[in-house]
Amino acid sequence: MEDDIFCMIIRGEIPSTKVYEDEDVLAILDISQATRGHTLVMPKAHYKDMLHCPGELLHRVMDVAQRIGQAAIKSLGASGVNILTNAGPSAGQTIPHFHVHVIPRYDVDTGGFEITMKENTDKDLNLPVIAQEIKEKL
Numbered sequence: 580m581e582d583d584i585f586c587m588i589i590r591g592e593i594p595s596t597k598v599y600e601d602e603d604v605l606a607i608l609d610i611s612q613a614t615r616g617h618t619l620v621m622p623k624a625h626y627k628d629m630l631h632c633p634g635e636l637l638h639r640v641m642d643v644a645q646r647i648g649q650a651a652i653k654s655l656g657a658s659g660v661n662i663l664t665n666a667g668p669s670a671g672q673t674i675p676h677f678h679v680h681v682i683p684r685y686d687v688d689t690g691g692f693e694i695t696m697k698e699n700t701d702k703d704l705n706l707p708v709i710a711q712e713i714k715e716k717l
């Protein structure tokens with residue numbers, strides 16, 4: 580039995596604001612609400628991040644994330660949605676229980692969320708070599 584905060588929410592030991600629930604998947608409002616409607620979608624079974632989640636369950640989580648994104652457009656008046664997951668502390672993951680962020684975006688930005696791709700200062704970026712390294716382990 581895992582003791583991360585999402586496992587405790589799934590077991591009903593601490594409160595949450597539920598948006599969706601079925602046998603395998605739970606979606607709750609993020610307590611920090613980067614934007615209005617910011618939702619976390621997660622499997623009820625514990626997997627530490629997306630990379631460790633079995634494919635079939637991953638698809639079910641992503642299906643719910645898609646539906647919540649669609650609902651954010653239809654119901655909340657969002658004009659776009661960021662759907663993302665952090666895998667590992669270096670990627671910004673703070674809770675080690677796989678979850679997908681669904682972050683509605685609005686034309687009138689009230690702050691709270693932004694993605695910025697910064698220039699990579701690593702000079703050793705040989706694209707064919709990088710591609711080959713990835714391909715070797717696919």
Ligand code: AMP
Pocket residue numbers: 584595607608609610611612619664665671672673674675
């Ligand atoms: P990550 O940094 O990708 O691991 O995201 C973890 C998210 O969980 C953050 O956006 C937090 O605001 C959110 N969070 C932390 N505690 C709770 C909680 N008790 N209920 C809902 N969301 C939470």
